[in-house]
Every structure is written in structure tokens, then in C-alpha cells.
């Protein structure tokens with residue numbers, strides 16, 4: 591391509607970090623966590639005008655499969671720092687039988703269960719551990735509801751980093767085993783992820799561990815956002831009408847919304863119509879639904895959080911303001927579902943489609959049923975539910 595002859599290949603178009611609330615800029619060449627001025631998450635900025643000129647979406651399409659084929663829109667500058675286990679490029683599957691039952695002709699699942707470590711947490715941790723390596727970080731710590739710990743352990747092992755994990759003692763057994771076998775130290779906490787977060791925070795401060803908690807470092811969201819790029823590509827550079835997403839910390843939801851902004855600015859979309867974003871939580875822990883319904887901009891801390899969908903057992907996300915703003919900007923909504931409805935949806939997906947979904951993923955089908963009842967979705971709309979993990983990681987709960 592002659593117009594590219596004199597332009598050096600650029601690995602990443604990242605420019606700087608920016609506070610999602612007060613807008614302060616920070617250097618991306620230094621280690622940052624969240625905004626020291628207002629305690630809000632930091633967002634990664636890219637020179638999208640330059641990327642628009644020099645990166646060709648159809649060339650990206652032809653590259654070797656995986657999340658890192660989108661490296662120009664990811665934060666790592668040196669290829670040798672990319673820590674990969676083959677994450678990304680998960681299947682998007684039509685669900686004809688489930689769709690038929692619900693009166694939907696265009697129902698799809700984005701099946702994230704094929705990611706390394708069996709959940710979409712692999713995407714975020716691949717990005718965060720890679721960037722941590724690039725910044726010279728040697729020891730990482732995380733409070734987790736389960737899958738983020740397992741993913742961090744695997745990527746830290748791959749990167750040769752020391753890993754320390756705090757998780758509730760009733761986290762699915764698979765998460766504890768997968769973390770320990772990868773060499774991570776696992777501390778089981780008598781409490782919830784919020785209690786684990788307090789302990790991990792203190793430890794990080796006292797001993798110099800780098801904390802990769804959801805949204806307390808800027809890069810996990812960058813890995814998760816690639817789900818939005820993949821969706822656009824799957825739908826021939828358009829976006830579905832509705833995305834139904836199980837929300838814990840909210841990295842996937844906020845990340846995909848960021849991806850849609852970037853895709854629009856890159857000029858890669860054939861049609862810029864945006865999806866309505868639906869946030870799904872469990873009735874036993876539904877801070878986003880409560881805040882959405884009451885018109886609040888922030889979530890209240892949810893007391894006594896309880897659900898078998900352990901990834902949704904997050905009493906308050908550090909990015910609650912962004913989650914709520916993105917749902918509203920998209921003209922979306924928020925739905926809480928019971929654990930009984932989750933179990934029923936999990937069976938439906940397995941029997942009708944052959945997909946053994948994580949409870950968090952099954953929750954999106956349960957929410958879809960509710961939205962059909964409310965006539966919130968038209969029969970011919972393109973709807974994507976997200977199966978964020980494999981049911982095989984939750985055998986403790988299967989009757």
C-alpha cells in the first residue's frame with residue numbers, strides 16, 4: 591500500500607491516561623492506578639485520528655486470530671511484553687431454538703467460555719499483566735470473586751511474576767485450584783470481595799504489590815473492550831440492537847461502550863447505530879439495578895450480597911458512575927434475576943443449544959426472558975447475550 595511506505599509500523603497508538611471524572615491527564619509511561627485527585631478510574635486514550643489514517647480494519651481481520659491482533663488499539667508498546675495464552679476471538683453463535691421459543695429471529699450468544707482459564711477475565715488480565723510487565727512490575731495482587739484470580743494467576747505465571755490472591759472462602763473450588771496450581775498464593779477471606787479488597791489494598795500498600803483490582807488500574811478494561819471490536823467485525827461492521835451483559839465490576843460493559851466510541855471515531859462502522867446496553871445482576875446483589883431504577887448516578891453498597899453467580903457478587907463497583915452513565919447513554923436498562931431463574935436458563939442453554947454456561951452467562955438469558963415479557967425487545971431485533979464463562983468452573987453448584 592503506497593500510502594504507508596514512509597510510515598513506521600506502530601505497535602500501539604496509545605497516547606496517555608485520563609481521569610474518567612475530572613479529566614486530569616497522566617503519562618502512560620509511568621505506573622498509575624486510579625485518579626489521586628478524585629479517586630475515579632483512569633481511561634486509556636489513543637491517537638484515533640492517526641490510527642484512522644494508518645490502520646486498516648480489513649487488514650486486522652486477516653491477522654492471526656486472538657485479542658492481540660488489535661494491538662494498535664491496546665496499550666502495549668513492545669511486542670515482547672504481550673503476555674498471551676490465546677485469549678479472544680471467541681465464537682458468536684446464533685441461537686435458533688432458544689430464539690424460536692422467545693419469538694426472536696436474531697438471537698446470538700457471544701460465548702466467552704473458550705477463553706484461557708474458562709472465562710472472559712482472561713482478556714482483561716492478559717492486557718493488565720502485559721502492561722505491568724512493560725512497566726517493570728514484578729509482583730501483582732488481586733481481590734477477586736473468583737475468575738479474575740484464576741486468570742491473574744495464569745498470566746502472572748506466564749510472565750514470571752509473583753501473584754497474591756484474596757478471595758471469599760466460598761468461591762467456586764475451581765478458582766482456588768486453578769490459582770494455586772499456577773503458583774499463586776491464595777488467601778481465603780471470611781467475607782465478600784469487598785472485604786478481600788480491603789485486605790489486598792492494605793497488603794499492597796505495606797509490601798509494594800501492584801493491585802490489579804477492577805478499575806483500580808487502567809488496563810484490564812482495554813482487554814475487555816476488544817469484545818466490542820469483535821462484535822462489530824462479526825456483524826459486518828455494524829452493532830447489534832441489544833447487548834445483554836452480566837455486571838459485576840462492569841469492565842465488560844464500560845469497555846465495550848468505549849470500544850463503540852473508538853470504532854465510531856476510527857470510521858470503522860458501516861452504521862453507527864448503537865446497541866441498547868442491558869446490565870444484568872442477581873436479585874441477591876443488584877446495586878446497579880437499584881441505582882438505575884432510582885435515577886441515582888452512583889450505587890449504594892449492597893448489604894448481605896448473595897448469589898450462586900459468584901462473579902456478580904460485587905456489592906459496589908469502583909466504576910459505578912461509568913456503568914450507570916453508559917447504560918443511560920445507550921437508552922438501555924438494568925434487570926435483576928433470581929438464582930432459580932438463572933438455573934433454569936442454564937438448563938435451557940445446555941439442552942437447547944449445547945452450551946454449558948456459567949451462571950453469570952445464564953443470567954443474561956433469564957434477563958432476556960424478562961425483557962420479552964415487558965415487550966422491551968422487538969421480535970426482529972438483533973440481540974446478543976454474553977456467556978462470560980464456562981459452567982465447568984461451577985461444579986460445586988450443579989445439582
Ligand SMILES: *Cc1c(COP(=O)(O)O)cnc(C)c1O
Pocket residue numbers: 709710711737738804836837838839840841842843901902948950951978979
Ligand atoms: C467477573 C465476571 C463477570 C462480571 O464481569 P465484569 O466485567 O466485572 O462486570 C461476569 N461473569 C463472569 C463469569 C465473571 O467471572
Ligand SMILES: [Zn+2]
Pocket residue numbers: 609610611612613614625626627628629630
Ligand atoms: Zn480525577
